[in-house]
Amino acid sequence: MSIGLAEAIFPTVTEAELPADSRLIPAIEFRDVDLAFDDQVILNKVSFSVDRGQMRIVLGPSGTGKSTIINLILGLLKPDAGQILINGEDTTDFDDQDLMRIRKTIGMVFQEGALFDSLSVYDNVAYRLHEERVPEDEVEHEVRRMLRFVDLEDAIDKMPVELSGGMRRRVGIARALVGNPNIVLFDEPTAGLDPPTSRTICELAVKLRDIEDVASIFVTHEMNNVEFISSEYAVIEPTGETRFQEAGKTFCLTNTCVMILKDGEIFFEGREEELMASTDPYVHRFIRGR
Amino acid sequence: MNLLKKFLFELQAVTNLLWRSIKGLRKRPRYFADIVMQMDQIGVGSFGIVVLTGFFTGGVIILQSYPTLEYYGAQSSAGQGVATGLIRELGPVLTALMVAGRVGSAISAELGSMVVSQQIDAMRALGTSPVRKLVTPRLIALVFSLPLLTIAADLFGVIGGGVVARELHGLDMNVYISSVRTGAKFADLIGGAIKPIVFGLIIGLVACHSGLTTKGGTVGVGLSTTRSVVLASIWVIVADFFLSKLLQSLFGSTLF
Numbered sequence: 001m002s003i004g005l006a007e008a009i010f011p012t013v014t015e016a017e018l019p020a021d022s023r024l025i026p027a028i029e030f031r032d033v034d035l036a037f038d039d040q041v042i043l044n045k046v047s048f049s050v051d052r053g054q055m056r057i058v059l060g061p062s063g064t065g066k067s068t069i070i071n072l073i074l075g076l077l078k079p080d081a082g083q084i085l086i087n088g089e090d091t092t093d094f095d096d097q098d099l100m101r102i103r104k105t106i107g108m109v110f111q112e113g114a115l116f117d118s119l120s121v122y123d124n125v126a127y128r129l130h131e132e133r134v135p136e137d138e139v140e141h142e143v144r145r146m147l148r149f150v151d152l153e154d155a156i157d158k159m160p161v162e163l164s165g166g167m168r169r170r171v172g173i174a175r176a177l178v179g180n181p182n183i184v185l186f187d188e189p190t191a192g193l194d195p196p197t198s199r200t201i202c203e204l205a206v207k208l209r210d211i212e213d214v215a216s217i218f219v220t221h222e223m224n225n226v227e228f229i230s231s232e233y234a235v236i237e238p239t240g241e242t243r244f245q246e247a248g249k250t251f252c253l254t255n256t257c258v259m260i261l262k263d264g265e266i267f268f269e270g271r272e273e274e275l276m277a278s279t280d281p282y283v284h285r286f287i288r289g290r
Numbered sequence: 291m292n293l294l295k296k297f298l299f300e301l302q303a304v305t306n307l308l309w310r311s312i313k314g315l316r317k318r319p320r321y322f323a324d325i326v327m328q329m330d331q332i333g334v335g336s337f338g339i340v341v342l343t344g345f346f347t348g349g350v351i352i353l354q355s356y357p358t359l360e361y362y363g364a365q366s367s368a369g370q371g372v373a374t375g376l377i378r379e380l381g382p383v384l385t386a387l388m389v390a391g392r393v394g395s396a397i398s399a400e401l402g403s404m405v406v407s408q409q410i411d412a413m414r415a416l417g418t419s420p421v422r423k424l425v426t427p428r429l430i431a432l433v434f435s436l437p438l439l440t441i442a443a444d445l446f447g448v449i450g451g452g453v454v455a456r457e458l459h460g461l462d463m464n465v466y467i468s469s470v471r472t473g474a475k476f477a478d479l480i481g482g483a484i485k486p487i488v489f490g491l492i493i494g495l496v497a498c499h500s501g502l503t504t505k506g507g508t509v510g511v512g513l514s515t516t517r518s519v520v521l522a523s524i525w526v527i528v529a530d531f532f533l534s535k536l537l538q539s540l541f542g543s544t545l546f
Contacts, residue, residue, distance in 0.1 A: 074415050097317075100417045108415035114408035128416050131319060175416070 025088035026051050027183050027215030028073060033082035035068060035264075042068050044264040045082070052182060053213045053255055055205070057226055059286065060261040066219045070185045073217070074106060075099035086183070104128070107176030107184040107214075111191050113168035115160040115175070121147070122156050125175045146174040150204060166197035173204055184208055186218040190225055202228045207242060209255060210234040223287055230256045230272030260286065304499050307421065308491070311429050314422035324427035332393050332428075333435030339392060340385050340439045341446045347380055348372050348447030349454040356459050365459070369466045372451035373473030377482045381444040383530050386489035389436060390522040394497040397428055398518035401501025402511040410502065425498045432490035440486040477541040485533050489526050496522040 026049035035043040042065045050056045058066045071077040072084055075091055083092050086102050094102065115124050123130070125146055129139045147153040150170040160168060169189050176184055186205060190198035202225055208214040210233050218229060232244045258275050260268040260283060268275065268283055275287065351372050359365050401424060404410050410420050448470055455461040500518035504510045 071411075074411075076411065076414060096419065100419065103415055104417040106415065108412065110408045110412055112407065114412035116409055116412070117403075117407070127418075131416070131418055133319065175412075 026085070027054075027087055028217065029083075029085040030069075030072075031083040031085070033072065033079045033084060035065075035072070035077065035079050041264045043072075043079070046261075046264070046266060047082075048259065048266065048269070050183075050215045050217060052215045053209060055209045055216045055218055055229065055256045057229060057256065057258045058217060058219045058261065059221060059226065059258060060267075061221065061286070064261040065264055066221075066261060067187055070108070070187050070217065070219060073183075073185060074103060074108065104179060105181050105183060107173075107179075107181035109169070109172050109176050109184065109186045109189045111188045112165075113160070113172035115163075115168055115171055117160055119160075120156075121152070121158050121160070121163070121171050124160065124171060125178060127175060128178045142178060143174075146177055147171075149177065150174045166193050166200065169193065169197075169201055170204070173201070177208075182214060184214050184216045186216065186220075188219055188221070190220065190222060195224070198222070198225065199228060203234070203244060205229060206232060206244065207234045211236065211242070226258060226272060226275070230258065300499075303503070304495050307425060307499050307502075308429075308495055310419075310421045311426045314419060314426050317422070319422075321423055321427050324423065325430050328427045328431035329435055331396075332389070332431045333438060336389055336392055336435070336439055337442060339388050340443045343384050343388050344376070344381065344443030344445070344447040345450035347384060347443075348376060348450035348452075351375055351380075351447075352451040352454040353458070356455065356461075360459075365461060366465050367469050367472075368455050368459075368461060369448070369451065369469030369471075370473030372448055373470045374478065376444050376447040376451075377474055377478045379530070379534070381447060382440050382482055382485040382489060383526065385440045385443045386436065386486065386493065386526045387523055389432070389439065389490075390493045390497075390526060391519055393432070394493045394522045395515045395519050397494070397497035398501040398504075399511055399515045401498060402504035402514045405502060405504045406507050406511060420502070425494075425502075428498060429491065429494040432494040433487055434490075436486035436490035436493075437483050440482060444482065477537075481534075481537045481541070484537070485530065488529055488533060492525045492529055493522045496525060 029049040030046050033043050033046045035041075046065075046069075048056065058069060060066050068077060072079060073086065075094060079092060083090050085091065087105060089102065091099065091102050115121075116127065119127070122140075122143055125143045126139045129142060134142075144153060144156070147156055150173050152167060152170050152174065155163060155167060155171070160171070163171065172189070184205075189205075190201050193201065205216060205218055206229055209216055209229075218225070220226065231247050233247060234242050234244055237243050254271070256272070258268070258270060258272055259266055260275075262282060268278065268280070275283065278284065278287075352368055355371050356365065356368055359368055359371075401410070404413075404424075413420050413423065452463060452466050452470075455466050456463055497518045500514045500521070504514040506513075
């Protein structure tokens, strides 16, 4: 992909909606967030932040609050205590209307794609634009560009039921990127996919991180995703093609951080190299499976 | 005590859903296309079964009552029974029960499937309120469609009664129509129009609430669909009693 094409796909990155010093403000910030359902503690004093162009990989076994973090960012859940800031705005006590405004700056990729069954691929991707009553010719232009980004322009007229699992996720990514959000949340987007398709999804996430300057949270429990995202970066060739290069031993990627949750708390936070070097039995059991 | 607590929580949730749907009407976008589509699915789609139900109900009223009326020499009042029975009670209640079965279950299953496949979460994440996009159009469509369907059921019930009276009992059609006109009072028509509005709200709220609170995958969708039909049917019958009492006190006890 050329710089020109990348700029054409993400021309504004919602700059107009962001504060002038937005690069100094974390895109996502959790400050001592607590959440419990009845007596079960889900999150306990969780604090972290994600800047633009950074990715935070959230690891952990099922039921440790990975998806809860995403639901809190979207405002689908309210914390019992603490603050959640999106692009510098404290959204903790926002009402539905303010949350709807905030959600428009966030793209969300769901585990199974969560495409609307009754709508075609075109209408799914165009959903946000149709809601905003954007003229149809502009909608079609935007939809085609997003589908080109995920390499699915040919599927524009298909219904979700006609798509494979990987194609559904890619359409989900295209839908999430409409409106140029500066935050993208991935909730186990590769679950149940074969390795090549998983890699394609990870490549899209890396492209967003490295080329589009998007802040992202990538929830997963698959170590091969962690290894790929933490060790490869995207560059644009003079020919315009996007190429993925391994960071190797010459330098390490500082824009990607791994976080492991345990019993509602951040158990590990650091780079993939630190994760792999950890001798902690819990981390070891989780990454090695034994 | 637990049952009472659960009932009160459910009532609170349904009332909250109604309030948010009404509040959503003031804001843009208003989803007129969705309202029209729902009216087509709910109103036009239910027309056939409602008409059939009305026709045979009218017919069976005459079938059962005619011999007794004949015994007392009151055959000429046969249409009166159909008119009052259908317009006051059977028309609105049977139409509501048919719509609860056909439409209530469909709404609950559709919304339930959307919940378990995260489509509702996706809608919220895309900045759309599911209440405004999904609940409000269905409620409006039901509130407008059900009175019209009830009128159709009443009309075809009267026709069904007339067909049975003439074909099986040889009653003159003019006599039948004249007795129908005597039986159908203006207050009956008002009552027959008010009840379906309330029933439409009940069916819509119960079905939408049931669908949106679905838990536990496809099994959950089945359970919420069953719950929706059962609860909507029960509440329609309970509400009918209290509405009849209210209308009686408003228009006089002889009418309702």
